[in-house]
Amino acid sequence: MFLDNLKQLLAADMAAVDRVIRNRLHSEVLLVNQVGEYIINSGGKRLRPALVVLSARAFSYQGTHHHDLAAVVEFIHTATLLHDDVVDESGLRRGRETANALFGNAASVLVGDFLYSRAFQMMVEVGEMRVMQTLADATNVIAEGEVLQLLNCHDADVDADNYMRVIHYKTAKLFEAAMRLGAILAGASDADEAAVARYGMHLGTAFQLVDDVLDYSADEVETGKHLGDDLSEGKPTLPLIYAMQHGTPEQAAVVRGAIEQGDVGKFSEVLKIIHATGALDFTRLQALREVEFACAAIAVLADSEYKQSLVKLAHFAATREY
Numbered sequence: 001m002f003l004d005n006l007k008q009l010l011a012a013d014m015a016a017v018d019r020v021i022r023n024r025l026h027s028e029v030l031l032v033n034q035v036g037e038y039i040i041n042s043g044g045k046r047l048r049p050a051l052v053v054l055s056a057r058a059f060s061y062q063g064t065h066h067h068d069l070a071a072v073v074e075f076i077h078t079a080t081l082l083h084d085d086v087v088d089e090s091g092l093r094r095g096r097e098t099a100n101a102l103f104g105n106a107a108s109v110l111v112g113d114f115l116y117s118r119a120f121q122m123m124v125e126v127g128e129m130r131v132m133q134t135l136a137d138a139t140n141v142i143a144e145g146e147v148l149q150l151l152n153c154h155d156a157d158v159d160a161d162n163y164m165r166v167i168h169y170k171t172a173k174l175f176e177a178a179m180r181l182g183a184i185l186a187g188a189s190d191a192d193e194a195a196v197a198r199y200g201m202h203l204g205t206a207f208q209l210v211d212d213v214l215d216y217s218a219d220e221v222e223t224g225k226h227l228g229d230d231l232s233e234g235k236p237t238l239p240l241i242y243a244m245q246h247g248t249p250e251q252a253a254v255v256r257g258a259i260e261q262g263d264v265g266k267f268s269e270v271l272k273i274i275h276a277t278g279a280l281d282f283t284r285l286q287a288l289r290e291v292e293f294a295c296a297a298i299a300v301l302a303d304s305e306y307k308q309s310l311v312k313l314a315h316f317a318a319t320r321e322y
Contacts, residue, residue: 002312003045005309006050009306009309010053010054013053014046014050014070016064017046017067017070017071019067020067020070021071024075031111035082035099035103036078038103039082040074048073048077048174049071049073051200052069052179052182053066053070054182054309054310055180055181055182055183055186055310056185057182057304057306058182058304058306059182059183061186063185065128066182068125069126069181072122073174073177075115075118075119076138076139076174077174078112078115079112080174082099082100082108082109084146085099085100086105087146088229090229120135128184131181135177137177144169145168148162148169149170153234154234154262155259155260156244156255156259156260158241159241160238160242163236163237167205167208167209168201170208171204171208172201172205172208174204175200175201175203176198176200178200179196179203180196180200183197196301198293198297199297199298199310202291202293202294202297203314203317206287206288206294206317206318209286209290209318210317210320212238212239212283213287214322215239216228216239216274227267228264228267231259231264231266231270232262232264233262234260234261234262238283239279239282239283240255240270242277242278242282242283243255243274243277243279246278247276247277251276255273287317287318288318290318291314291317291318294314298311
């Protein structure tokens, strides 16, 4: 219900964003068009570009550059997905074959590069140095997060702080940047810009925490993702870290072995341990805590339907089941 209401509120803006995406996705190289169209049309929530729009509108922005920057954010996000799926050797995303499964790894990596470079062309056209600085910093931090996650794979000694650092870099940074962009376009004060950036960081953190919960609890039809993908990739996410810390030595040994071996064959046994230790409930509580921080950050904003939607969006991020 909330997502339907949000789509209705942002319908005109998001239709304009989609037009920008279609226009700027075009290339004279056929394969670029094919791969780009495939992943852009793959049924994502368009959450990150919606944040650019919500932020700009919350500050009463009346121009059109928020449509361009929302498209830029979607291109950057899409590029990271293309590269992620190659690194993770993923075959399924949102219930469809991944681009790398369909077109091959080389095409996915190179079209991801095209999307990054197209995003930078577009941000330059906006002609605002702060915009370029925000997005250049964000893409660099995201890349560092990807490398950190790679280093953490199959390492059962990764602690919660290290895990949270990966989330902040890899996922939350683009949420933060999206919110900051809207504030920059609207000429918001430094304090208000910092406030919405904090909101974005906490929202993105909550969103990823719940994604990590859903890898052990979701309906596969709803998520379009195989349960246990994180485990098969050896990713030590918070549910696993918590289960190792709070389970018996025998339970911890099972989880440790599954992480180190990427042993999805142990998924049912690991799942029982996760439930027995309350790891999913704990992770959900951490997501709700992030939501509290996010909503507190934007308490300073003037009341509007856009601010109210940001508050509702934060609660949705932490309570969703898909």
